Every structure is written in C-alpha cells, then in structure tokens.
Amino acid sequence: MKNQVVAAGFAIFSFMLPLKANAGTISQIYAFGDSLVDNGNAYELTGGAVPPSEYYYNGHFSNGSVWVEYLANHLGIQETNYAFGGATTGIYNTIKLPTALGTLPGLTQQVQSFVADYPQADENALYVVWAGANDYLGAGVTNPLEPVNNLATTVATLASVGAKNFLVANLPDLGNLPATNGSPYSGGLSYLTGLHNSALSQTLNALDQQQPNLNITLFDINSLLSRAIASPAEFGFTNVTDSCFNSVTQTICTNPNEYIFWDAIHPTTYTYKIVAGAALVAVPEPSPALGMLALSVLGATGVLKGKQKKVTAYPSKFGF
Numbered sequence: 001m002k003n004q005v006v007a008a009g010f011a012i013f014s015f016m017l018p019l020k021a022n023a024g025t026i027s028q029i030y031a032f033g034d035s036l037v038d039n040g041n042a043y044e045l046t047g048g049a050v051p052p053s054e055y056y057y058n059g060h061f062s063n064g065s066v067w068v069e070y071l072a073n074h075l076g077i078q079e080t081n082y083a084f085g086g087a088t089t090g091i092y093n094t095i096k097l098p099t100a101l102g103t104l105p106g107l108t109q110q111v112q113s114f115v116a117d118y119p120q121a122d123e124n125a126l127y128v129v130w131a132g133a134n135d136y137l138g139a140g141v142t143n144p145l146e147p148v149n150n151l152a153t154t155v156a157t158l159a160s161v162g163a164k165n166f167l168v169a170n171l172p173d174l175g176n177l178p179a180t181n182g183s184p185y186s187g188g189l190s191y192l193t194g195l196h197n198s199a200l201s202q203t204l205n206a207l208d209q210q211q212p213n214l215n216i217t218l219f220d221i222n223s224l225l226s227r228a229i230a231s232p233a234e235f236g237f238t239n240v241t242d243s244c245f246n247s248v249t250q251t252i253c254t255n256p257n258e259y260i261f262w263d264a265i266h267p268t269t270y271t272y273k274i275v276a277g278a279a280l281v282a283v284p285e286p287s288p289a290l291g292m293l294a295l296s297v298l299g300a301t302g303v304l305k306g307k308q309k310k311v312t313a314y315p316s317k318f319g320f
Contacts, residue, residue, distance in 0.1 A: 026165065027124040028078045031068045032110045032154065033131040033169075035061035035085030035266060039069055042085040046101055050085060055245050055252070057269070061085050062262045063244070064269025068128055070276035082110040086138070089131045089150035094138030107131045107150065111157050121162035129154055130169035130219075132200075136192050137174060137265075144196040152203050159214055167279065168204060169219040170197040173226060178243045179264035197222055224278055228260060228271075235274060244268060 031037050035051075042050050043059030057064050072079035084104045086095030093104040105113070107129075114121075121127075129151060135141040155166055174180060175190030201218055208216040229240045236258065243261045244253040253259060257270040267275070 025124065026075065026077060026126045027122055028080065029068060029072045029075075029126045029128060030114065030122075030163075031079060031081045031083055031128040032107060032114070033083040033129060034087040034107075034134055035083075036133070037066060037068055037081065037083035037128065037130050038085045039066055039079075039081045039083070041081060041083060042095065042104055045084070045104065046097060049101070050095055050097070050104075055247075055250075055263075060269075061266045062269050062272065063256055065272065066269075067272040067275040067279065070273055071279050074276065074280070082114055083130075084110065086134060087131055088134045088139050088141075089147040089154070090135075092139055094134045107154055111154050115157065115161055119161060121158060123162050123164045125163070126165045126167060127155075127158050127163045128167045128169075130221075132171050132196060133174060133265075136189060136196070137180075142192065144192060144199050148196060148199040148203050151200060152207055155204070155207060155214075155216065159211060164213065165215045167217050167219050168200070169221045170200050172222050176226075176229065177265050178241065178261050181241065193222065219279060221275060221278075224275065225260065225271075228274070232260075236270075 031039075035042070038059075038061060040059030043053075048059075051059070051061050053059075056062065060066055068079055068081065084093065084106075086093040086104050087106045087110065088094065089107045091106045091108045093106050095104050097103060132147045132151065135147040141147060151168060155168065158166070171193050173190050174193045175186035175188070180186050180189055197220075204216050204218050208214060228235045228237060232238065232240045237260055238255070238258040239253075240260045242259070243263045244256045244259040245251075245263045247263060256262065256268050259268050260271050262268040
C-alpha cells in the first residue's frame with residue numbers, strides 16, 4: 001500500500017490507509033455495523049428502550065448524529081443505515097433484551113437484509129462497514145481472525161451482488177476507553193486491538209488484490225483517536241479520558257464538545273464530526289467544508305503471525 005499525504009485546512013491530523021483510490025461519483029451511502037454507526041435502528045426496534053432517550057439523542061448512542069450522517073449530509077446524498085447497537089461481526093448481538101422483544105441483529109443479518117432488499121447493489125454507492133468492538137468487549141472473542149474473517153466475508157458478500165466501493169474502519173484502542181482504561185482488562189484489550197487492526201489491514205489488502213474491480217479503503221480510526229488522546233488541544237478537546245455523561249451519577253458535563261467520549265464507550269457527536277471530516281478523503285469528491293483535517297497516512301502495522309497470545313474473555317457490561 002502506498003502512503004499519501006493530503007493537506008486540507010487546519011493543522012489537525014486524521015489517518016487513513018488507502019488501498020486503492022476511488023473513482024467516479026458516490027451516489028449514496030449504505031452503512032453497516034454497531035452503535036458507532038447506528039442512527040436509531042436499535043431504538044426503533046426496541047420501542048425506544050435502547051438507548052434510553054433521556055440521555056441519548058433521538059435514538060443515537062451519543063448526544064447527536066453519528067459520523068456517517070454527517071458524511072452523507074455534507075455530500076448531499078442519501079444514507080441507508082442497517083447498523084444496530086450491540087452488533088458483533090457475526091450473528092450475535094451483545095445487547096440483552098426482554099424475551100418479548102426478541103434479539104437485535106449482528107453484522108451478518110444486516111448484510112443478509114441488504115441482499116434481500118437489493119439483489120442488485122448500486123455499484124456507485126459507498127458501503128461503510130464498522131464493527132468488531134463488541135466481539136471483544138461483549139462476546140468474549142480472543143482470536144482476532146474470527147471477526148476479521150467475518151468482516152472480509154461482509155465485503156465479499158456485498159461485492160457478490162454488485163457493491164464496489166467500500167470504506168471499512170478499524171478499531172480504536174479498546175483498552176483506552178473510559179469504561180476500560182485502568183481496568184484489569186485494559187492491557188489485553190489494547191493487545192487485541194492491535195492484532196485485529198493488523199490482520200484487518202492485511203486481509204483487506206489481499207482481498208483488494210484478488211478483486212481489482214473493487215475499491216476498498218481501510219479507515220484508520222485507531223490512529224485518529226490515538227492522536228486526539230495524545231494531543232487533545234489540536235482537536236479542541238480538554239478531556240480525553242472521562243465521559244461527558246456519567247451513568248452512575250446521571251449527570252452530564254457542561255461542555256460536551258470538549259470531550260471525546262459521550263458515555264463510557266461512545267464518542268460525542270463533536271468527535272463524530274471530526275471522524276466525518278477524516279472520512280471525506282475516502283470519497284471521490286472531497287470538499288474543504290468538512291475537510292478541516294490534514295491527512296497523514298501511516299504504514300500498515302506489524303504482521304499478524306505465529307502463536308496467538310492467550311488473553312482472557314471480557315465481561316458483557318461493555319459494548320458498542
């Protein structure tokens with residue numbers, strides 16, 4: 001993969017690993033994933049039970065819109081969202097519902113629903129995929145090849161019905177969230193994050209080479225958020241360790257735009273605006289309006305090989 005540097009506005013940095021330059025004009029966005037992408041699907045299916053409306057915006061797992069909405073709105077195109085909070089990369093969903101409400105779908109069911117709705121996919125659309133955190137945080141997965149293979153299958157399945165343009169996000173440091181930082185699980189989660197992101201980079205690169213008709217971009221959100229945590233002032237943050245909404249005291253901070261995290265695991269809508277600005281460089285016609293971020297691309301992380309380090313499973317109280 002070639003490293004590229006693109007300047008666009010203020011001296012703030014975001015990070016992406018472009019596997020191939022997209023071509024043409026994006027017609028619309030189809031989004032798949034967990035609560036980092038969900039724009040109200042879980043809320044609607046549970047009758048407003050998840051997430052609780054008094055502390056979350058209009059069915060979002062944040063205090064405002066998520067990044068795919070900002071991206072679609074800025075580009076002036078439609079976004080069709082299949083994501084559900086709690087989704088893993090497979091069929092399991094980590095959000096436990098009363099029996100009467102049934103279960104929420106994982107990424108696999110989301111893709112199956114899309115294929116049923118669109119047997120012939122729009123080849124000019126952008127297909128956004130961001131999932132994997134719940135595999136480690138709630139489903140107890142300790143082998144990163146499982147979720148990475150599921151993500152590769154997602155891309156391959158969508159491609160089999162005609163999808164061509166993909167934006168697949170890697171994971172932020174799962175050991176450095178307000179819910180996990182300083183916990184006994186922090187080190188193991190950070191280790192798994194690194195293995196996951198390395199394997200995802202290699203796997204998507206291989207898939208891209210095997211199917212040269214696809215435009216696959218790996219969105220390195222890990223580096224973006226790590227940079228924000230290391231240099232908060234560059235992004236306008238004053239607090240990068242705590243959550244704005246405290247679920248224990250049921251209180252909300254007075255300056256949410258200065259926090260990376262809304263609750264113990266989800267970003268604020270201001271953070272999502274930054275993510276959307278970074279994502280603009282992945283689409284064919286990026287504009288400086290949201291592109292206030294400079295692009296600095298990092299090389300792929302280390303090769304995932306050899307015997308996997310043994311790590312423990314993690315409690316289901318965490319989840320995206």
